[in-house]
Amino acid sequence: MSENERLEIHVKQLIRLAPARPLALLALSGLALGVAACGGGGEGQGAGAEGGEQLSGTINIDGSSTVAPISEAAAAAFQAEPPDVRVTVGTSGTGGGFEKFCKGETDISDASRAVEEDEMEACSKENISFEEITVANDGIAVALNPQNPVTCLTTDQLTQIWDKGSDVSSWSQVDGLQPSFGQELKLFGPGTDSGTFDFFTEAINGEEGQQRTDYNNVGEDDNQTVRGVQGSEGGMGYFGLSFIKENEGKLKAAEVDGGQGCVAPSNETVQDGSYAPLGRPLFIYPSDKAVKRPEVKAFLEFYVENAQMLAEQALFVPLTDEQKSEAQQKIESLGSQQAAVR
Amino acid sequence: MASAKGSAISRPTVRGLGIVRPRYGELAIRTVLLACAFVSVLTTFGIVASLVGPTIEFFQAVSLREFFLTTDWAPTFTPARFGVIPIVVGTLSVTFWALLIAVPFGLGAAIYLSEYARPRARRTLKPILEVLEGIPTIAYGFFAVTFVTPLLRELWFAGEPPAIFNVLSAGLVMGVMILPTVASLSEDAMSAVPRGLREGGYALGGSKLQVSTRVVVPAALSGIVASFVLGFSRAIGETVVVLLAAGAIANLTLDPRESVQTMTAFIAATGSGDIATGTITYKTIFAVGSLLFTITFIVNLISIWLVRRYRQVYS
Amino acid sequence: MSPRYDKAVREAGLTVSEGRGFTRAKELAFQGVLIFSVAIGVVGLVTLIVQAFVNGLPRLNLALLTDPPSPLPAQAGLESAIVGTIFLMVGVAIVVLPIGVGAAIYLEEYANGERWWNRLIEVNIQNLAAVPSIVYGILGLAFIVRGPLGLGPVVAAGSLTLALLVLPTVILASREAIRAVPSSLRQGALALGATQWQTIRKQVLPASIPGIATGMILSLSRAIGETAPLLLVGGVTFITANPKGFDDLFTALPLQIFNYTTRPQDEFRVIAAAGVIVMLVLLVSMNSVAITIRNRYKRKMEVN
Numbered sequence: 036m037s038e039n040e041r042l043e044i045h046v047k048q049l050i051r052l053a054p055a056r057p058l059a060l061l062a063l064s065g066l067a068l069g070v071a072a073c074g075g076g077g078e079g080q081g082a083g084a085e086g087g088e089q090l091s092g093t094i095n096i097d098g099s100s101t102v103a104p105i106s107e108a109a110a111a112a113f114q115a116e117p118p119d120v121r122v123t124v125g126t127s128g129t130g131g132g133f134e135k136f137c138k139g140e141t142d143i144s145d146a147s148r149a150v151e152e153d154e155m156e157a158c159s160k161e162n163i164s165f166e167e168i169t170v171a172n173d174g175i176a177v178a179l180n181p182q183n184p185v186t187c188l189t190t191d192q193l194t195q196i197w198d199k200g201s202d203v204s205s206w207s208q209v210d211g212l213q214p215s216f217g218q219e220l221k222l223f224g225p226g227t228d229s230g231t232f233d234f235f236t237e238a239i240n241g242e243e244g245q246q247r248t249d250y251n252n253v254g255e256d257d258n259q260t261v262r263g264v265q266g267s268e269g270g271m272g273y274f275g276l277s278f279i280k281e282n283e284g285k286l287k288a289a290e291v292d293g294g295q296g297c298v299a300p301s302n303e304t305v306q307d308g309s310y311a312p313l314g315r316p317l318f319i320y321p322s323d324k325a326v327k328r329p330e331v332k333a334f335l336e337f338y339v340e341n342a343q344m345l346a347e348q349a350l351f352v353p354l355t356d357e358q359k360s361e362a363q364q365k366i367e368s369l370g371s372q373q374a375a376v377r
Numbered sequence: 378m379a380s381a382k383g384s385a386i387s388r389p390t391v392r393g394l395g396i397v398r399p400r401y402g403e404l405a406i407r408t409v410l411l412a413c414a415f416v417s418v419l420t421t422f423g424i425v426a427s428l429v430g431p432t433i434e435f436f437q438a439v440s441l442r443e444f445f446l447t448t449d450w451a452p453t454f455t456p457a458r459f460g461v462i463p464i465v466v467g468t469l470s471v472t473f474w475a476l477l478i479a480v481p482f483g484l485g486a487a488i489y490l491s492e493y494a495r496p497r498a499r500r501t502l503k504p505i506l507e508v509l510e511g512i513p514t515i516a517y518g519f520f521a522v523t524f525v526t527p528l529l530r531e532l533w534f535a536g537e538p539p540a541i542f543n544v545l546s547a548g549l550v551m552g553v554m555i556l557p558t559v560a561s562l563s564e565d566a567m568s569a570v571p572r573g574l575r576e577g578g579y580a581l582g583g584s585k586l587q588v589s590t591r592v593v594v595p596a597a598l599s600g601i602v603a604s605f606v607l608g609f610s611r612a613i614g615e616t617v618v619v620l621l622a623a624g625a626i627a628n629l630t631l632d633p634r635e636s637v638q639t640m641t642a643f644i645a646a647t648g649s650g651d652i653a654t655g656t657i658t659y660k661t662i663f664a665v666g667s668l669l670f671t672i673t674f675i676v677n678l679i680s681i682w683l684v685r686r687y688r689q690v691y692s
Numbered sequence: 693m694s695p696r697y698d699k700a701v702r703e704a705g706l707t708v709s710e711g712r713g714f715t716r717a718k719e720l721a722f723q724g725v726l727i728f729s730v731a732i733g734v735v736g737l738v739t740l741i742v743q744a745f746v747n748g749l750p751r752l753n754l755a756l757l758t759d760p761p762s763p764l765p766a767q768a769g770l771e772s773a774i775v776g777t778i779f780l781m782v783g784v785a786i787v788v789l790p791i792g793v794g795a796a797i798y799l800e801e802y803a804n805g806e807r808w809w810n811r812l813i814e815v816n817i818q819n820l821a822a823v824p825s826i827v828y829g830i831l832g833l834a835f836i837v838r839g840p841l842g843l844g845p846v847v848a849a850g851s852l853t854l855a856l857l858v859l860p861t862v863i864l865a866s867r868e869a870i871r872a873v874p875s876s877l878r879q880g881a882l883a884l885g886a887t888q889w890q891t892i893r894k895q896v897l898p899a900s901i902p903g904i905a906t907g908m909i910l911s912l913s914r915a916i917g918e919t920a921p922l923l924l925v926g927g928v929t930f931i932t933a934n935p936k937g938f939d940d941l942f943t944a945l946p947l948q949i950f951n952y953t954t955r956p957q958d959e960f961r962v963i964a965a966a967g968v969i970v971m972l973v974l975l976v977s978m979n980s981v982a983i984t985i986r987n988r989y990k991r992k993m994e995v996n
Contacts, residue, residue, distance in 0.1 A: 104763055107763050108763070110932070111762065111932065114932075114933070121933050123931060123933075123941055131652070131653075134653045219537075221540065226453060227453040228453075228652075244454070244455050246454075248449070248451035248454050248458070249626065249627075249628070250626065251542070251624060251625050251626040251636060252453075252625050252626060252646075253625055254625070254646050254647075256954055258954050258955045258956050259625070259954060261956040262541060262954075262956045263541050263542065265541070265956065266530075266540070266541030267540060267541055270541075281957070282956055282957070285956065349763070400887065402889070403887055403888060403889055406889045407798070407802055407889075410794045410795070410797050410798035410802060411798050411802070412794075413790070413791045413792075413793075413794030413795040413797075413798060414794070414795035414798040414799055414803070414813050414863075415813065416791050416795065416859065417795065417813060417816045417817045417820060417859065417860065417863070418812060418813055418816045420816075420820055420831075420856050420859065421816050421819060421820060423831055423835055423856075424823065424827060424828075424830075424831050426835075427830060427831045427834035427835055427839075428827075428830065428834075431834075481729070482728070482729040482732045482733070483729070484729075485725055485726045485728070485729025485730070486726070486729040486730045486732075486733055488726055488729075489726035489727060489729060489730050490730070493723065493726060502730060502734070505733070505734055505737060506733060508737065508976070509733060509736070509737045511913065511917075511975060511979060512737075512740070512917075512972065512975075513916070513917025513918070513919070513946060513971055513975065514917065514919060514920075515917065515919045515946040515949050515950055515953075515968070515971070516740065516744065516917075516968045516971065516972065517740070518919075518950070518953065519744070519949065519953050519964055519965065519968050520739075520740045520743060520744070523743070523747065523953070523961055523964075523965070524739070524740075524743050553732065553733065553736035553737075556732065556733050556736070557733060560729075560733065584715065584719055585719065586718060586719050586722045607822075610822055613824070614823075614824025614825065614826065614827075615824075616824070616825065616826045616919070616920035616923075617919045617920060617946075617950065620923075621950070621953060621954070641824065641826050641920070644826050644829075644830065645826060645829075645920060645924065648829065648830070648833060648923070648924040649923045649924055654838050662830065662833075663830065663834070666826070666827055666830045669824060669826070669827065670823065670827050673822060673823065673824055674819070677819065677822045
């Protein structure tokens, strides 16, 4: 067997045969051992922090890759204070996150669309009840390469490009494109577990999950869409607005005409609803069981209290003041329900 | 040594005063060690078992015909389509470019090291090759996306430059990755050729070129071919380089400038996305995994057969 | 054979007495091709390393090792990844050392090569060495993370999966080491009345420790660089804290480098490159430690 022979010979040489140059190798190993020792010894985050309350435990969050950056920012800020609470944030996608949530595997589910009927059923089967809390607003941005002269796309054009069965392969085939552009069309988009995928397909193609399949499927890794569109002149993709803000200059967002004229996505147009139909709220869904734990409650309060700042930090569209007070009320009511039960 | 092992020495008994008593301690130890060795059998069994169940369930839902003969690969969509050909072609496409680099240049490097190089050069170059083999694939993947792809796109002169994710970058980098394996194994095979053959060739007036290519290489053919097959195996099974550099679109094409998805990339991308156990998407991972495992298994069998067939035994 | 003879053989055929220009040219062209072949490998290696250094140098500092990963590039580091890798390797070593050495001892000292079950074991080990690493990931996902063991995507699951991956290598290296022990040692012990296990424990194993250690370190260095199985077994959660134990979620060095490589911001590319440098240094030093161990004990044994 070739691999076996290969290994055998390699190992034989090392174990039996002539010595190599020890001195230089020893020096290198010393250097690397030093590197490893320093790396293993340092406990950077959270050590030595005072923290008022004695909170401890692990909070598991999973779900949308769009919402994840805010949750990560909340987690990082929250963990800077009480040292014993660990918050982990996964990105299995809105759908994947709900699956785990409804099995009781996670405490909070990130979602870039509202929970669906069948997911609610699955959760109630396992006796998991939850709350829906809006933490930020978002617009789905349609990303184009900076060299693409097109600035505005109508929803009809988007449907023509993205709908199931579409075989548009070049920008020149798009109806009524202004100005004209002849590059080959290269599509990048999220996978079917993504809330962004669900939302976009429903808003543009009329039915959730309905879309052509011959596109670069980046799964939950929206950064690959950024890279893909950035690197292809005729490239086009869609993801949450934060990715545009994060990659200023590398991409541009198309204005979307939903019937009321071309509207560019921005904090204002998303908050006042004029960026239609691609504006949406972003949710977190904590389970009632998890909220009963003090560290989770504290985290949620922290999250909502700082939601606007966190959203801005993560380049999202922050909550309106109205939305924020609504969310805070919900958190309070969760707490008082708990008190009532006790 | 072999026969001595299983004989009287290892029989765990004690002879004393004509009575033969079994030594239970020895027997126990032997059993424990046998169990350790059996873990390897368990692993193979585990791999096959983990693949077979879901694969059978998969093919109860999806016809063999659709899987092997249709060309639309969209397993996560509704309605899902399961034509596996695009990702198989993607794998073979990248493998082709990898072998295009690794086979000729690996063999060339081996011939040089074995026949031409001065001992000092050989002592420096051989360790460099060994180091190349030990570099983790993530480093090669990083190299492909951050250096090779931009370079190719900048220097491309014939028609449309390669896409941001393309077959060629992944293939070339994989070629450099596999080259040391081919070179090492071939060189070992050529070193094993007895000197007498070479001397005979030179004595008959052959030039170095002639002796190398007409005497040494044919004599070492079994090992050389084994190295090619091993390179092929490694190329097919490689995951990280293609995941980073080749793309995520099940695109049926032979154009090396386009993005494709390989079987390994599909498994990695879908499997790391936390699909629920029992869904058809989950089972698709196993079906493709079975296909991959079967291909590498068959390739290995072929390599054994080839080695046996062409092996020249020297007294 | 004397050096002069070696040289003569080497240079035989390099000069063609019947100087026909075409043949000479062919000879030179062939040599050129060969040197080019070697050059591709060397140039490839050098470019890879230099490029990683050039890209990663700005971020190659202590903060890289002590900062946890972060979505903000200025603060992003590799701490949890390094600690995760260390945890994984400890786990792999714990699992693979007894099983691998045990299997090697059995195959070298006890097994009768004629019996079918022993041949089955040998064939199995050879087959496993050729299985793609992603298939081990599938095995881990199906049986260790989910399924019968159901450990979840924790360090223990990662260690077990990687252990199975490198087991064939460890067995092979240990067998080599055990085989290298001169039979005089065994026979002497047996002649003095030792049982087989006593012989192995007191004579054979101690003599083969350097070889086994070398093999272990080589296998561990291979396991450190594996990304594919961890993608399926560890999940791509963004872990910023170090794992607290073997039943905790984790990230590892190759996984984190992978994560940073896929991000489009240029600063992340620098961090990823720095991570690649860290990995390369780690691996080179592990390999050199292995070689040094072997050398030192080899000299010791020769003196004896």
